[in-house]
Amino acid sequence: SKGKTAFITFVLGGPGSGKGTQCAKIVETFGFTHLSAGDILRREISSNSENGAMILDMIKEGKVVPSEVTVKLIQKEIESIDNYKFLIDGFPRSEENRIAFERNIGMEPNIVLFFDCPEDEMVKRVLSRNEGRVDDNVDTIKKRLNVFAALNLPVIKHYTETGKVHKINAVGSADEIFEQIRPIFTELMV
Numbered sequence: 283s284k285g286k287t288a289f290i291t292f293v294l295g296g297p298g299s300g301k302g303t304q305c306a307k308i309v310e311t312f313g314f315t316h317l318s319a320g321d322i323l324r325r326e327i328s329s330n331s332e333n334g335a336m337i338l339d340m341i342k343e344g345k346v347v348p349s350e351v352t353v354k355l356i357q358k359e360i361e362s363i364d365n366y367k368f369l370i371d372g373f374p375r376s377e378e379n380r381i382a383f384e385r386n387i388g389m390e391p392n393i394v395l396f397f398d399c400p401e402d403e404m405v406k407r408v409l410s411r412n413e414g415r416v417d418d419n420v421d422t423i424k425k426r427l428n429v430f431a432a433l434n435l436p437v438i439k440h441y442t443e444t445g446k447v448h449k450i451n452a453v454g455s456a457d458e459i460f461e462q463i464r465p466i467f468t469e470l471m472v
């Protein structure tokens with residue numbers, strides 16, 4: 283991140299909308315560093331950090347982990363990685379998250395990708411994923427969808443109003459979806 287001004291992309295969309303899948307493709311093609319907020323929090327749980335038990339409880343309930351915890355972890359990653367292009371996947375999840383990031387890190391995203399996916403498709407994808415995630419069950423998926431609608435959609439609305447959102451139709455094959463994303467970064471030449 284030293285030398286060149288940071289280029290921050292927030293990658294937003296409901297549970298199972300394909301954020302992680304598309305981030306992997308963007309990394310391959312455009313050389314971004316992928317920071318999945320969910321993965322970073324799950325790593326905190328596995329490393330038995332002081333906040334691990336609290337984070338696990340929140341994830342099981344589909345709730346948003348307090349901003350001070352998540353923002354600190356993301357900041358540590360940004361500062362330790364020698365790249366200037368970041369995909370921040372699954373964050374900010376609430377207006378409170380967004381304001382805490384902008385205030386504490388002192389940066390705003392350059393662009394925001396929003397994966398627009400129908401709920402029944404998201405449910406189908408999450409329930410057929412078989413990676414042992416504690417939140418991939420019928421009960422928690424309902425809660426995640428509710429929290430997405432109540433807390434994350436307002437963030438997307440905010441960035442739509444500031445002209446930063448690129449809305450992606452998240453239905454179709456992963457390759458088809460990537461072809462909607464490719465021109466966005468090609469035209470920016472970042």
Ligand code: UP5
Binds near residue numbers: 296298343348454
């Ligand atoms: N799949 C992907 N693309 C497909 C396609 N085009 N067609 C068919 N299938 C497709 O994809 C999900 C599944 O669908 C996979 O099996 C994939 O192969 C398939 P994926 O790319 O993993 O979707 P993604 O949007 O990344 O789904 P994920 O479940 O990771 O999204 P969530 O936003 O729910 O999860 P996240 O890890 O970001 O957060 C988990 C929890 O952590 C949150 O609920 C919250 O409790 C907590 N959290 C915070 O509190 N704060 C944060 O800042 C971040 C997380």
Ligand code: MG
Binds near residue numbers: 302318
């Ligand atoms: Mg993900």
